[in-house]
Amino acid sequence: MAKMRIVKTPSTSKKLSKLTMRRNVGRHEIRRRGLEASYTATEAKNEFGHVLEQAIQGITVLITKHHSPRAVLISMDQFKALEAAHQLKLNTLTEQFDTLLERMQTPKARRGMAAAFGANNKQLGKAAVVAARKRGLTTASNTSRKKLGKSAVAAARKRA
Secondary structure: OOOOOOOOOHHHHHHHHHOOOOOOOOOOOEEOOOOEEEEEHHHHHHOHHHHHHHHHOOOEEEEEEOOEEEEEEOOHHHHHHHHHHHHHHHHHHHHHHHHHHHHHOOHHHHHHHHHHHHOOHHHHHHHHHHHHHHHOOOOHHHHHHHHHHHHHHHHHHHHO
């Protein structure tokens, strides 16, 4: 592996101090905005100390094999942040589920479910229309289309 010499000038010294000094600059481009480096699996194995140091500094290291991404190496801080975000989402979902379950356990909800399971098709249809109107899902054009659809279904039943 050929080593490339990096010359520090006043304008580039800040950029180089933020990023890490790299030996094989052409192959290991670091995307400056996202702080991401890419290595092949063999290069990562051969330069593991350097790759690990980049990850510790907060640079996301992408490891590829046969030109496709296979693994990512991140710092513990980044990992803990990802883990905390996952836990926060799980806690939110748990709270929402508990709230919904509480609402379903009330006597009014139980009576409603008993009525729904005991209802015939006509009663269920009326209840669905009432609920749709409450939510604003049905308009005059929708109801006229439904009537046309029902008449077409009735005509097909008569033919059969």
